[in-house]
Amino acid sequence: MLPWEKPDGELRTHRLLFRWRDGGHLKARAYSETVWKPSLVAAKVIPEPVADSRGRRRYVTTRKEGTHQLRHFYASVMLADGVSVKDLSVFLGHQDAAFTLKVYSHLMPDSYDRARHAMDARLFRPRAVG
Structure with missing residues (x-):
């Protein structure tokens, strides 16, 4: 069960469309970085990620690819x-x-x-x- 709509909201059971392998909740940002953007790179919609000043890989996207x-x-x-x-x-x-x-x-x-x-x-x- 997850709190819905706000952190301290009523606990409800919902079937999640996207889940981690352990069945837990997958947050939108995590999905975007681990599934969505790599898929866009593979489809040649966006370029390969580039390293930022800290050496972290960053994808270059716009709202159109979100x-x-x-x-x-x-x-x-x-x-x-x-x-x-x-x-x-x-x-x-x-x-x-x-x-x-x-x-x-x-x-x-x-x-x-x-x-x-x-x-x-x-x-x-x-x-x-x-």
């Missing part, structure tokens, strides 16, 4: 497949669906075509004559 992009990818897939903004806001942990709509509305580029097709299907569907 793990937060996984969240945007998830949201875009959900919206493209017709998940409602209200449901998506719950999945993302947003308190307000209006916030979700504000942040992710640009991920719905085909909304006009989907709306037109929906109306066409209702108004102009073939009917049996006879």
Whole structure:
């Protein structure tokens, strides 16, 4: 069980998506440094890490290569497949669906075509004559 949302919060059981080998909680920064960024290097998305003044290996990245992009990818897939903004806001942990709509509305580029097709299907569907 882990405290959720704040260090002294209520203990809750959650299935973790990413865990250490011992089953413990994997923090975002640790995941980023040990899994995410090495994967980006292997895919040639970012360069090999360079040593800083203390000799520690540091990756050169921007926000565009961060793990937060996984969240945007998830949201875009959900919206493209017709998940409602209200449901998506719950999945993302947003308190307000209006916030979700504000942040992710640009991920719905085909909304006009989907709306037109929906109306066409209702108004102009073939009917049996006879």
